[in-house]
Amino acid sequence: MKFEGYNFAPTLKRNLENLGFRKPTDIQYRSIPPILNGEDVLAIAQTGTGKTAAYAIPVIQLMSAKRDRMENYGVRCIIMVPTHELAIQVTEVFEKLIVEMGINVIGLHGGVEQAPQIKRLKNGMDILVATPGRMFDLASQGFLSFNSVEILILDEADHMLELGFITDMQQLIRRIPKGRQTLFFSATINEHIKDLAYGLVRHAVRIQISPKDPVSKNIDHSVAFVEMDDKRFFLERIINEHPESKMLVFVRTKVRAERVAKALERVGLKSQTIHGDKVQDERSQVMTHFKEGINKILIATDISSRGIDIPNVEYVVNYDLPEVAENYVHRVGRTGRGVQRGVAVSFCSTEEKPILDEIESFLAKSIAVIGIDKREYEETVDISEASEHDWKSLIKESNAQLAMPKKKKKKKK
Ligand code: ADP
Ligand code: MG
Numbered sequence: 001m002k003f004e005g006y007n008f009a010p011t012l013k014r015n016l017e018n019l020g021f022r023k024p025t026d027i028q029y030r031s032i033p034p035i036l037n038g039e040d041v042l043a044i045a046q047t048g049t050g051k052t053a054a055y056a057i058p059v060i061q062l063m064s065a066k067r068d069r070m071e072n073y074g075v076r077c078i079i080m081v082p083t084h085e086l087a088i089q090v091t092e093v094f095e096k097l098i099v100e101m102g103i104n105v106i107g108l109h110g111g112v113e114q115a116p117q118i119k120r121l122k123n124g125m126d127i128l129v130a131t132p133g134r135m136f137d138l139a140s141q142g143f144l145s146f147n148s149v150e151i152l153i154l155d156e157a158d159h160m161l162e163l164g165f166i167t168d169m170q171q172l173i174r175r176i177p178k179g180r181q182t183l184f185f186s187a188t189i190n191e192h193i194k195d196l197a198y199g200l201v202r203h204a205v206r207i208q209i210s211p212k213d214p215v216s217k218n219i220d221h222s223v224a225f226v227e228m229d230d231k232r233f234f235l236e237r238i239i240n241e242h243p244e245s246k247m248l249v250f251v252r253t254k255v256r257a258e259r260v261a262k263a264l265e266r267v268g269l270k271s272q273t274i275h276g277d278k279v280q281d282e283r284s285q286v287m288t289h290f291k292e293g294i295n296k297i298l299i300a301t302d303i304s305s306r307g308i309d310i311p312n313v314e315y316v317v318n319y320d321l322p323e324v325a326e327n328y329v330h331r332v333g334r335t336g337r338g339v340q341r342g343v344a345v346s347f348c349s350t351e352e353k354p355i356l357d358e359i360e361s362f363l364a365k366s367i368a369v370i371g372i373d374k375r376e377y378e379e380t381v382d383i384s385e386a387s388e389h390d391w392k393s394l395i396k397e398s399n400a401q402l403a404m405p406k407k408k409k410k411k412k413k
Helices: 010-018 026-036 051-065 084-097 115-121 132-140 163-175 191-200 228-241 254-266 280-292 326-332 350-363 374-388 391-403
Strands: 041-044 075-080 105-108 125-130 151-155 181-186 205-208 219-225 246-250 272-274 297-300 313-318 342-348 368-370
Touching (some): 010 051, 026 051, 026 205, 041 051, 051 075, 051 125, 051 151, 051 181, 075 132, 075 163, 084 125, 105 115, 105 132, 132 163, 151 163, 228 246, 228 254, 228 342, 228 374, 254 272, 254 297, 313 326
Parallel strands (some): 075 125, 075 151, 105 125, 219 342, 246 313, 313 342
16 A cells, blocks of 8 residues: 555655655554554564654654643653664654644754753654653753653664663653553564563564564675784775775774774775764764765764664675674664665674674574685785885885795785
8 A cells, every 4th residue: 555545644645755755665564553553562674674764654643633732841752762873863754754744853862062952842842852861861950851751662672672771761661651652663672672672561562574584685795704904905805896885884893993994094095984982073974974975985883783774875894793693683784775785795704703603693594605715815915915005115025025036925814
């Protein structure tokens, strides 16, 4: 069924059409009716399948069908997300869907000034998209009231119920009215988190699309065995072989993100980094540059592994394997979104093999291996090394070769 056939407010239908959304994706088709019905929902669907609109559309329809006068600083619907970038992104999706509907939305996240946010909250808000930190901050100062909350949504729900966030979520649930509707959305969930989620709601309807393979079918993903010290040469090669492609490169730490960027710079390749050590302005600017294609190579930590929806990311490179197995699914899920296809390549060094085993057991299948024969491996390293050297070291190298003419230079492993 197309959106046209749904019993939605005409303006909502028009806004969907303007976004180019003609018919619901699977998860939208299955989630919209129970949410409109007021039921609690636990929805699991692969990355890039339109989970945001799967809750946004029915929430907006509910808000427009039943107008409520709100007390000062009150909100009707809260959407919790783990990162600033996701708060911004989800707010933007709502903004596009509520055009001219007389419904309002606000995104709250740290790193920006509070005063304008407080001013907007004063007369009440229909929809609030927030990271827990800033939201609780404003609530404790009396600039946000939970008394009129009708719907609570946890996006990236499994992550929001993990150690770093669970006490905040429990506190929030204690503070909102008893009869509220609760929705959980994610691409991954484990048994423990599932139990936890069910413990927080009444009778959640469970919707799960393609439970067998958590990785989206739009993604061709494989692993290459590359040693730690050689990874930069292989990244350089991939970038050089796809000069026009947008590529998201995941590394394990903030320090490594900067190091990889430096290594690329040394061989004349431009990139930008995003991680938790950067101030919000810089993070936002980096995201905009990547979105608009001003910068094509973004080096990121796991802070950007979940939820981020950037068009035309053709490649995801796991420069380091993720330490948490489910983050593999989220990282590779930054490509192959909607109807697009994508490619993900992971570098696995000898010391990372146990992590690869964990990821494969989480996926319940093995990841295809890219066979690199010895000669090709050495060539990749050697060619890169040659181009990396400045003239001084080239002279030094040729001098050394003069001294030992027979011996080919090889990279230590
Ligand atoms: P998820 O949260 O499942 O990872 P998103 O909600 O970020 O996925 O959506 C992924 C992409 O699909 C977005 O770019 C979004 O605009 C697009 N999309 C969502 N729903 C539809 C639809 N019904 N028709 C066409 N495109 C859609
Ligand atoms: Mg999402």
